[in-house]
Amino acid sequence: MVNNTKITVKNFNAWFDENQVVKSLNMEVFSNEILGIIGPANSGKTTFLRTLNRLNDIEDKFRMDGEIFLDNQNVYKDIDVNLLRKRIGVIFALPISLPMSIYDNISFGPRRHGIKKGLDEIVENSLKSAYLWDEVKDRLNESALNLSGGQQQRLCIARTLAVEPEVILFDEPCSGLDPISTAKVEDAMDKLKQKYTIILVTNNVKQAARVSDRTAFFLMGELVEIDTTEKIFTVPSDKRTENYVSGRFG
Amino acid sequence: MNKIGKVKEFFIEKLIVICGSLSIIFVILIFIFLAREGLTFFKYESIKDFIFGRNWYPLSNPARFGVLPLILGSVMVTLGAMAISIPLGVACAFYIAEIVNPKMKDILKTGIELLAAIPSVVIGFVGMVTLVPMVKKIFHLPTGLTALSGSIMLAFMAMPTIVSIAEDAITAVPKRYKEAALALGATHWQAIYKVILVAAAPGIFAAIMLGIGRVIGETMAVMMITGNAAVIPHTLLEPVRTLTATIAAEMGEAIRGSNHYYALYAVGIILFIITFVINFIADIFLHRIKK
Numbered sequence: 001m002v003n004n005t006k007i008t009v010k011n012f013n014a015w016f017d018e019n020q021v022v023k024s025l026n027m028e029v030f031s032n033e034i035l036g037i038i039g040p041a042n043s044g045k046t047t048f049l050r051t052l053n054r055l056n057d058i059e060d061k062f063r064m065d066g067e068i069f070l071d072n073q074n075v076y077k078d079i080d081v082n083l084l085r086k087r088i089g090v091i092f093a094l095p096i097s098l099p100m101s102i103y104d105n106i107s108f109g110p111r112r113h114g115i116k117k118g119l120d121e122i123v124e125n126s127l128k129s130a131y132l133w134d135e136v137k138d139r140l141n142e143s144a145l146n147l148s149g150g151q152q153q154r155l156c157i158a159r160t161l162a163v164e165p166e167v168i169l170f171d172e173p174c175s176g177l178d179p180i181s182t183a184k185v186e187d188a189m190d191k192l193k194q195k196y197t198i199i200l201v202t203n204n205v206k207q208a209a210r211v212s213d214r215t216a217f218f219l220m221g222e223l224v225e226i227d228t229t230e231k232i233f234t235v236p237s238d239k240r241t242e243n244y245v246s247g248r249f250g
Numbered sequence: 251m252n253k254i255g256k257v258k259e260f261f262i263e264k265l266i267v268i269c270g271s272l273s274i275i276f277v278i279l280i281f282i283f284l285a286r287e288g289l290t291f292f293k294y295e296s297i298k299d300f301i302f303g304r305n306w307y308p309l310s311n312p313a314r315f316g317v318l319p320l321i322l323g324s325v326m327v328t329l330g331a332m333a334i335s336i337p338l339g340v341a342c343a344f345y346i347a348e349i350v351n352p353k354m355k356d357i358l359k360t361g362i363e364l365l366a367a368i369p370s371v372v373i374g375f376v377g378m379v380t381l382v383p384m385v386k387k388i389f390h391l392p393t394g395l396t397a398l399s400g401s402i403m404l405a406f407m408a409m410p411t412i413v414s415i416a417e418d419a420i421t422a423v424p425k426r427y428k429e430a431a432l433a434l435g436a437t438h439w440q441a442i443y444k445v446i447l448v449a450a451a452p453g454i455f456a457a458i459m460l461g462i463g464r465v466i467g468e469t470m471a472v473m474m475i476t477g478n479a480a481v482i483p484h485t486l487l488e489p490v491r492t493l494t495a496t497i498a499a500e501m502g503e504a505i506r507g508s509n510h511y512y513a514l515y516a517v518g519i520i521l522f523i524i525t526f527v528i529n530f531i532a533d534i535f536l537h538r539i540k541k
Binding site: 053055058060082083085086089090092094096098099100108109112113156159160163 | 351352424426427428429430431432433434435436437440444445448449
């Protein structure tokens with residue numbers, strides 16, 4: 001794998017009110033890799049993820065400093081926020097289908113970015129990439145809220161793919177799913193990595209071991225260690241990492 | 251439980267039942283009274299002449315009881331008020347719910363609620379001394395007491411209802427919808443317009459209907475500033491007389507038991523039906539939200 005740097009984080013700190021949730025974080029994310037982020041609850045994983053595409057902007061109590069670069073462009077200075085969110089898509093822990101039809105859910109993103117032609121094709125391709133097409137092709141005009149949880153999560157993946165992002169953030173995408181749906185989502189991720197850079201935040205250590213190329217371990221807002229998944233799970237250099245991945249705490 | 255305790259329990263229970271039933275009984279009694287007095291009118295006059303009659307001359311000889319000008323007066327003032335208060339009210343609700351910072355939000359909400367607390371006679375008075383001369387001057391009219399003046403003042407009175415209920419509906423939309431829309435690269439405005447507005451639509455519609463109900467039933471302010479001429483209006487810049495103002499103005503001088511007296515009750519029935527239908531529609535939409 002050629003290690004082209006996609007995202008660079010420099011000295012990033014984040015607070016909610018007076019509570020520091022991420023402490024002087026420095027790291028890099030490479031193109032076309034799956035980076036797993038593991039760590040116990042309240043270790044700052046999700047906050048970090050939501051800062052990458054500036055979703056924390058809508059929180060009143062959020063404060064940060066440091067710099068984050070996407071392809072050497074500062075996400076807070078050089079890129080228009082709506083364009084940034086198009087380039088960095090996110091899949092939330094709970095699937096959030098918008099209260100409209102399946103078709104409109106998928107075409108929502110492209111339409112917002114001014115695409116009017118070829119929507120049918122975009123919808124079909126996105127649904128196929130998310131392994132949902134066969135299940136919904138005959139009911140595209142039905143409300144998305146009628147889908148099952150696993151289907152809704154794949155719908156959200158399809159919806160994110162429809163705006164053709166460069167990076168996809170997965171925020172515990174399988175926490176509410178059964179094992180079979182989880183396997184389907186993990187399959188999808190593995191295929192998506194050829195085209196996209198993926199960051200996967202997960203509470204499920206085994207999932208990180210299964211799908212990610214490199215793994216980062218967060219603890220209490222600090223990055224303890226980041227390395228190849230193989231190394232993290234066999235010979236971690238920090239004692240705390242070893243304790244966590246072997247299940248002694250967390 | 252001893253015997254006295256049981257008796258006490260029995261009476262208290264019955265007392266609560268009576269208190270609870272009274273409110274419904276009063277509504278039913280009012281309705282029966284209204285129907286009895288109003289329907290008497292139709293023993294002497296035809297319903298068709300009443301509703302489609304173009305002249306309201308209750309005191310001429312022979313008296314004419316055509317209620318059409320009054321209905322059109324009410325409709326015109328209400329439409330005017332809605333044209334002003336719906337866009338303003340819904341926009342204001344979105345501003346309070348979505349855009350403004352929390353501190354300012356409290357101030358604005360209190361302000362809107364204060365607006366609801368102003369007695370309608372005060373609104374009518376303020377309109378009479380400020381708005382009416384202004385309308386007269388701007389449009390070069392012989393009088394500023396027009397449907398337009400009434401519409402503007404009534405819009406103020408409908409605003410608190412529309413804003414506070416629509417704001418509740420917007421706030422009740424799950425924040426996750428907005429996040430999902432933003433995460434796909436939608437702008438804040440696109441998220442509001444394409445997602446939040448759609449999700450909150452039933453509540454906003456209910457807010458509008460309740461606002462209309464408030465406007466149609468309003469009496470004092472319209473009586474003071476619409477000019478009270480019972481003629482069929484052609485533009486917003488003419489004096490009109492509403493159903494409510496007619497009852498309020500004429501009930502004092504109508505002779506009890508006369509045709510005029512019963513005609514006013516018949517006007518009351520029409521008003522009752524209109525407000526009932528509007529509130530009923532609003533209720534359907536409010537219930538839909540709760541589900």
